[in-house]
Amino acid sequence: MxxxxxxxxxxxxxxxxxxxxxxxxxxxxxxxxxxxxxxxxxxxxxxxxxxxxxxxxxxxxxxxxxxxxxxxxxxxxxxxxxxxxxxxxxxxxxxxxxxxxxxxxxxxxxxxxxxxxxxxxxxAMHTYDPAWLAAERHWGDLPATARRVRSRIVLPPNARFETLATQLHAEPVFPARGGDPSDPAVRAASLRGAILGLAIHNLPLVRRFLPRVEHVDLARPLTPFGYVLTFRGGARTAELIGYLHGGWREEWSFEVWGDGGELRLDFTPSYVRAGSAVADLRTVAGLRTFGPNPDNGYTAEWRHLAALATGAEALRYPAADLVDDLAYALDLAERAADLLLQGRAA
The missing domain is CATH 3.40.50.720 (NAD(P)-binding Rossmann-like Domain)
Incomplete structure (x- = not known):
């Protein structure tokens, strides 16, 4: 059964x-x-x-x-x-x-x-990606020594991937975003939506290496959809770029630099069943590469759900962690929006 x-x-x-x-x-x-x-x-x-x-x-x-x-x-x-x-x-x-x-x-x-x-x-499929989990088992004290984090999500519009992945029934028609794009309130709402809709994919990864958002230095919405963000927590800094553009070039990467090592992951686009990320972990012991695995994060996530349903596995991420991930995303979104509303964002 x-x-x-x-x-x-x-x-x-x-x-x-x-x-x-x-x-x-x-x-x-x-x-x-x-x-x-x-x-x-x-x-x-x-x-x-x-x-x-x-x-x-x-x-x-x-x-x-x-x-x-x-x-x-x-x-x-x-x-x-x-x-x-x-x-x-x-x-x-x-x-x-x-x-x-x-x-x-x-x-x-x-x-x-x-x-x-x-x-x-x-x-949050990347938290289940086999290459991410393999790197996690071997990165040692990198979360404690991290100094800089960068996340880049540069993709064609989702609709292009959706129509290649399947024949959509009742393809949704989204209303045009209203309001004056020069209005700080409109820009703030757009940026908040982009953080909770796109950046949130990688924010649980970012939080592992920069646990607290203390100051947002730069918050800029991109058109037609996207953002550029830089923020700090203690002595650590993060740069987040997300952009849905009109071409075909894609990059979905996550990078960490620390005192004792470096980590880079290159993920496949969400709608493409092209296997896991490739993770390059460089430490004093040398370079180790994990992936690609035949399964991406979505497949691993559903395998975990099936195992939870039968009692074959324990829950990987407790509910408290999921709440903390959302709190982190909401905090970043509100700080970035406030920066725009105050007229201080570049």
Whole structure:
């Protein structure tokens, strides 16, 4: 018997990323039900997996065939739906990033998880990437001696990858961003959205080496979507660049420089099933390279969910850590937005 998965939300991430990954793990997982507020989308996406469908979250949670719940709905609904999945007694819950939109909501999810014993996993796929985990086992005191961190996410628009990964049903049409781009309030809102929508992928990695954000030196939104950020915590500095551009060139990298070593990871784009990152770890002992592994972070994440559901593994990242990751992202977003509102960002 394989474990049944229910999807709350059948948008592009569900269609182009999660469904193909679950299909590739058919020895342990199957799609049991797909829910979407648009019935035609729910029906079309469920038909691909031979699953039941509907427009009701309550129906999905009441379905005994649904043992793992994947919350892939708009961010504002994550807390309510993740809490409900825990209270329904499911075996595990995946919440797409961000865990929630407020710290109070994140704590609400963590409390529900603790009270019910239902493990929560956040869709921060790079924290499950095999190359990242291999480097972590060998980097020694690099987190304690790190001095500089850099994250670069430079990609074509998601829609290009989505249409290559699958034939999207009901491809979403996002409303144009309104407001005067020279208005500091508009720029601040754009930057906050970019941090919680794009930078958040790598922020759990950044937090391992720069645990506290104490001062944001530079905060600049990029058009059509992106950011440039520099910030400090103690004697450590971080530079974050994220940009969705009009071309095809991509770079998804993460780098750390410390007193006793250096680390660089090069990740594959989210929608491309091209295996894990490659991690180069340089210490006094020499250069070690980890990866590429055939599985990327999404596959590793779903393997972990399947193992949680059967009791074969313990939860890798406790709920308290997930709350701290969100607190870090929210703090950075608010500090960067405040810098723009004060008119001091370059």
């Amino acid at each position: 394989t474990t049944g998965v229910g999807f709350i939300g059948a948008g592009p991430v569900t269609q182009a990323i999660h469904l193909p990954v679950v299909a590739g793990l058919s020895d342990r997982l199957h799609v049991a039900r797909v829910m979407d507020v648009d019935e035609a989308t729910a029906a079309a996406v469920a038909a691909r997996a031979g699953a039941a469908h509907g427009t009701s979250v309550e129906e999905l949670l009441a379905d005994p065939a649904v043992e793992i719940v994947a919350v892939c709905s708009p961010h504002a609904f994550h807390a309510e739906q993740a809490e409900a999945a825990c209270l329904a007694g499911k075996k595990a819950v995946l919440v797409e990033k961000p865990l929630a939109t407020t710290l109070d909501d994140a704590r609400r999810i963590a409390k529900a998880s603790k009270d019910t014993g239902v493990p929560i996993v956040v869709g």
